[in-house]
Amino acid sequence: METALTAAPARATTPATLISVENVTFWYGSTLILDDVSCSIAEGEFVSVIGASGCGKSTLLQLLDGALRPGNGRVVIEGHDASKRDDSRAVVYQDFALMPWKTVAENVRLGLDYRRGDLRMKQREEIAHHYLDRIGLGRAAGMYPYQLSGGMKQRVGLARAFAVQPSILLMDEPFSALDAQNAEILREEVRGLVAEERRCVVFVTHNLDEALQLSDRILLMRSTPGRLAEDISLVEQKSDPVAWERIHYAEYRARLWEFLKGEVAAHSELKERS
Ligand SMILES: Nc1ncnc2c1ncn2[C@@H]1O[C@H](COP(=O)(O)OP(=O)(O)OP(=O)(O)O)[C@@H](O)[C@H]1O
Secondary structure (H helix, E strand, C coil): CCCCCCCCCCCCCCCCEEEEEEEEEEEECCEEEEEEEEEEEECCCEEEEEECCCCCHHHHHHHHHCCCCCCEEEEEECCEECCCCCCCEEEECCCCCCCCCCCHHHHHHHHHHHHCCCCCHHHHHHHHHHHHHHCCCHHHCCCCHHHCCHHHHHHHHHHHHHHCCCCEEEEECCCCCCCHHHHHHHHHHHHHHHHHHCCEEEEECCCHHHHHHHCCEEEEEECCCEEEEEEEECHHHHCCHHHHHHHHHHHHHHHHHHHHHHHHHHHHHHHHHC
């Protein structure tokens, strides 16, 4: 194919930092939502963000996307301020965000049409079809969103995001609107695609098993205001898959659950007192 289908660059010995969040504070009006959040994420990393509902996970993702700007501090993406719109990031939304009047293929091409005006239409179509085939929707290219199941719609959302071949994929609870089987199947698809193309993923989820299965790292967020409590690397534990499955998975799951339970309890106590 003539088109520029590219994986992210092969990992160097020390992976380059793609995302740098530096002392970020964010307010909605007079309400402090995120307080002094700092972290950095390297190429090829799959990082999940977990925290109680309302702690600011989606807000953080929107800051990474550049859709929101920090009150204080800065978000740097590949050396540039995150507000600079470029091809470095693509977002996968919980509610799919498809254009109902466009076909599946046109929806997948959408990001390319906006961002890759340098490519001829035929090349953009070829890239869109490559990702539709890759994600098992090749035969549905001419269908419209109303004709699709939830699982199929999210396949379109994923194909659209991968099609722009971003260095960073931002995923906001992408499987939470799907039934358990479809969610499991799509998790496997995403895991395969991310590994194949070495994309960096920042993944917001409430699902502890999803986070444990997919992630290299998990960021735990506290609430009111949102701040980072822990940055847990799973790389070493996962390097021994048998020990990971038999021993460490349950240990880490219990640790995450203790944290979340504590957060929810603290949060409801605060609400009762106010
Ligand atoms: N546009 C907005 N204007 C004012 N407040 C907002 C706005 N969007 C979100 N918030 C508030 O900011 C806080 C963080 O919201 P955010 O959606 O980032 O949390 P979250 O952790 O992603 O929540 P959930 O897990 O329920 O999706 C919440 O208290 C929310 O009510």
